[in-house]
Amino acid sequence: MPYESEIIEMIRGRSKAGPGFGIELGIGDDSAVLRTDPGTDLLFCSDLSVEGVHFRTEWAGPELIGRKALAVTVSDIAAMGGEPKFALASVALPHGVSMQFVEQLFLGMFDVAESLGLSIVGGDTSASPGGIFIDTSVIGICRRGRAITRSGATPGDVVYVTGDLGGSALGLSLLMQGFRLGVAGDEPADQASRARQAAIRRHLMPAPQVRAGRLIGLEGLATALIDISDGLATDLAHLAQESKCGAVIDASLLPVAQPARDLMSTSHTTDLVDLALTSGEEYELLFCSPPQHSVRIRDMAENLELPITRIGEVTDESGLFIVLDGKTLPMTASGFEHEI
Amino acid sequence: MPYESEIIEMIRGRSKAGPGFGIELGIGDDSAVLRTDPGTDLLFCSDLSVEGVHFRTEWAGPELIGRKALAVTVSDIAAMGGEPKFALASVALPHGVSMQFVEQLFLGMFDVAESLGLSIVGGDTSASPGGIFIDTSVIGICRRGRAITRSGATPGDVVYVTGDLGGSALGLSLLMQGFRLGVAGDEPADQASRARQAAIRRHLMPAPQVRAGRLIGLEGLATALIDISDGLATDLAHLAQESKCGAVIDASLLPVAQPARDLMSTSHTTDLVDLALTSGEEYELLFCSPPQHSVRIRDMAENLELPITRIGEVTDESGLFIVLDGKTLPMTASGFEHEI
Numbered sequence: 001m002p003y004e005s006e007i008i009e010m011i012r013g014r015s016k017a018g019p020g021f022g023i024e025l026g027i028g029d030d031s032a033v034l035r036t037d038p039g040t041d042l043l044f045c046s047d048l049s050v051e052g053v054h055f056r057t058e059w060a061g062p063e064l065i066g067r068k069a070l071a072v073t074v075s076d077i078a079a080m081g082g083e084p085k086f087a088l089a090s091v092a093l094p095h096g097v098s099m100q101f102v103e104q105l106f107l108g109m110f111d112v113a114e115s116l117g118l119s120i121v122g123g124d125t126s127a128s129p130g131g132i133f134i135d136t137s138v139i140g141i142c143r144r145g146r147a148i149t150r151s152g153a154t155p156g157d158v159v160y161v162t163g164d165l166g167g168s169a170l171g172l173s174l175l176m177q178g179f180r181l182g183v184a185g186d187e188p189a190d191q192a193s194r195a196r197q198a199a200i201r202r203h204l205m206p207a208p209q210v211r212a213g214r215l216i217g218l219e220g221l222a223t224a225l226i227d228i229s230d231g232l233a234t235d236l237a238h239l240a241q242e243s244k245c246g247a248v249i250d251a252s253l254l255p256v257a258q259p260a261r262d263l264m265s266t267s268h269t270t271d272l273v274d275l276a277l278t279s280g281e282e283y284e285l286l287f288c289s290p291p292q293h294s295v296r297i298r299d300m301a302e303n304l305e306l307p308i309t310r311i312g313e314v315t316d317e318s319g320l321f322i323v324l325d326g327k328t329l330p331m332t333a334s335g336f337e338h339e340i
Numbered sequence: 341m342p343y344e345s346e347i348i349e350m351i352r353g354r355s356k357a358g359p360g361f362g363i364e365l366g367i368g369d370d371s372a373v374l375r376t377d378p379g380t381d382l383l384f385c386s387d388l389s390v391e392g393v394h395f396r397t398e399w400a401g402p403e404l405i406g407r408k409a410l411a412v413t414v415s416d417i418a419a420m421g422g423e424p425k426f427a428l429a430s431v432a433l434p435h436g437v438s439m440q441f442v443e444q445l446f447l448g449m450f451d452v453a454e455s456l457g458l459s460i461v462g463g464d465t466s467a468s469p470g471g472i473f474i475d476t477s478v479i480g481i482c483r484r485g486r487a488i489t490r491s492g493a494t495p496g497d498v499v500y501v502t503g504d505l506g507g508s509a510l511g512l513s514l515l516m517q518g519f520r521l522g523v524a525g526d527e528p529a530d531q532a533s534r535a536r537q538a539a540i541r542r543h544l545m546p547a548p549q550v551r552a553g554r555l556i557g558l559e560g561l562a563t564a565l566i567d568i569s570d571g572l573a574t575d576l577a578h579l580a581q582e583s584k585c586g587a588v589i590d591a592s593l594l595p596v597a598q599p600a601r602d603l604m605s606t607s608h609t610t611d612l613v614d615l616a617l618t619s620g621e622e623y624e625l626l627f628c629s630p631p632q633h634s635v636r637i638r639d640m641a642e643n644l645e646l647p648i649t650r651i652g653e654v655t656d657e658s659g660l661f662i663v664l665d666g667k668t669l670p671m672t673a674s675g676f677e678h679e680i
């Protein structure tokens with residue numbers, strides 16, 4: 001493992017976290033010094049990425065591991081309707097890790113930071129007697145009093161989801177079956193291979209919906225908002241529980257990812273529905289919005305060139321249900337209760 | 341390992357991070373929501389505590405491990421002249437760790453947070469295929485533009501250190517020799533045992549100088565400030581390097597911890613000096629201040645009932661030196677260059 005001082009020098013050189021953009025002092029002192037505008041609230045969250053739990057080095061190189069480690073935390077800021085601003089990266093590395101590996105790991109984090117508009121301003125490094133451990137902490141901002149929690153959903157609200165669902169779980173399943181990410185730019189010829197590559201990319205390279213989250217927050221378009229990390233069914237249950245309400249989802253409206261449609265037999269629609277309900281690490285946004293905002297949400301989707309799909313409705317009575325082939329079935333964390 | 345939901349419930353119950361005190365939203369959503377006053381800058385830093393690298397479970401129970409994991413990060417805020425306000429705790433735990441262990445770990449973090457005036461507002465938990473990994477992130481505040489960096493020391497400034505030095509390295513050495521922390525309240529009879537216990541406590545239960553750091557910041561008493569985590573010689577070298585100056589330290593002024601004086605042979609003064617120069621994880625503050633502030637610093641020390649000792653002077657020419665028995669010797673990261 002390289003010396004901490006070498007790593008800090010490398011990061012310091014790579015970091016654009018100089019004065020300006022709210023950064024009074026970047027990497028290299030005891031702490032970063034930051035400045036935000038009056039009238040803003042701070043959002044503050046962290047996420048762990050642990051080798052063997054959240055990622056495997058035989059599935060993804062260090063750059064992708066670094067990208068995802070930061071992306072998942074940034075997604076939590078999007079899920080509050082905020083704008084990510086500053087990040088710390090704490091990384092524990094086993095002996096034998098090369099400086100090149102460390103550089104690629106941080107390259108991935110810096111790339112995702114730059115593309116999503118935030119700055120890495122510090123962190124910590126350590127040896128690790130186990131595998132690789134990464135903890136990223138992010139400060140985001142939102143307009144004062146305008147953070148969107150999980151608890152504001154109201155009966156009659158429309159339930160929306162950004163993007164599509166199912167690709168991440170499918171990609172994970174393919175990785176566990178032994179499929180691997182192909183070389184970039186080397187597009188496979190047959191449709192099934194292309195679909196597999198798309199699903200694997202989806203799992204390894206999630207794109208948090210930062211622009212959508214920020215717009216939803218700025219325009220006050222949602223009553224409740226969460227990102228899909230555990231799966232639609234589980235995360236909707238979190239929303240419903242915190243908002244003390246229920247919801248009913250229309251299975252036919254679920255935006256199932258194209259690779260899943262391509263690879264899974266169309267004769268088993270219920271498999272696709274289960275996949276969309278349970279696929280975790282999607283990092284799409286799930287939110288509730290009063291019906292009168294529907295035009296503004298459609299306009300936002302067009303401006304962002306991002307599908308935002310109406311999938312159901314918030315209900316007064318508690319419990320989650322899904323309408324499938326005209327039948328209303330209870331929804332659970334593992335999908336829905338299939339009829340015997 | 342307990343379920344994450346159980347851990348979150350436990351933390352949520354224990355956390356006093358409800359609305360108020362700048363916390364708009366505490367643990368339980370995608371992110372905490374925080375508010376600071378206009379006119380403040382934010383300080384943002386993190387520190388890793390890794391089993392087998394930073395601590396061993398046979399040396400300290402989970403409560404002490406938790407205390408230190410947060411204390412070391414808080415010390416970085418003190419080292420900027422700031423006030424710690426909010427913390428996140430990300431914890432990766434091996435299988436087989438009991439809920440009681442987790443509770444004690446967080447109890448230690450909550451205790452240190454409450455005693456030092458900050459709130460734990462979130463974090464993350466994960467399984468760990470290796471040992472225990474803890475990463476704590478802290479947001480502190482300071483008056484706008486008044487963070488004290490490592491880079492402002494000026495030739496002629498007096499060099500001060502809070503508290504005393506040497507106890508932490510001595511405690512670590514005793515732990516490695518097989519000595520253990522005794523039962524609280526069970527004071528050993530002989531002086532050597534008492535001294536050993538004091539040194540071990542010093543290593544396992546560091547007390548970051550939060551009140552001193554905050555006062556130094558509020559009153560603008562220091563031109564440069566750092567906490568002693570790597571050892572006086574190394575941390576003074578960081579200050580000197582960032583400030584582009586040198587320093588000369590008077591060995592006879594070094595505040596050597598009493599347990600070290602008690603346990604180490606007085607016929608080897610140079611051993612005590614080496615210990616004070618190299619002992620890491622002390623979490624005392626090392627700072628530089630113009631001579632005209634000496635009365636205010638003496639008054640602050642009296643008010644805080646904290647020794648603050650003048651140990652040397654900042655010099656124009658680069659390089660660190662120590663005056664010992666009338667001789668001026670070069671200081672290195674491993675102490676000073678002994679004469680042959």
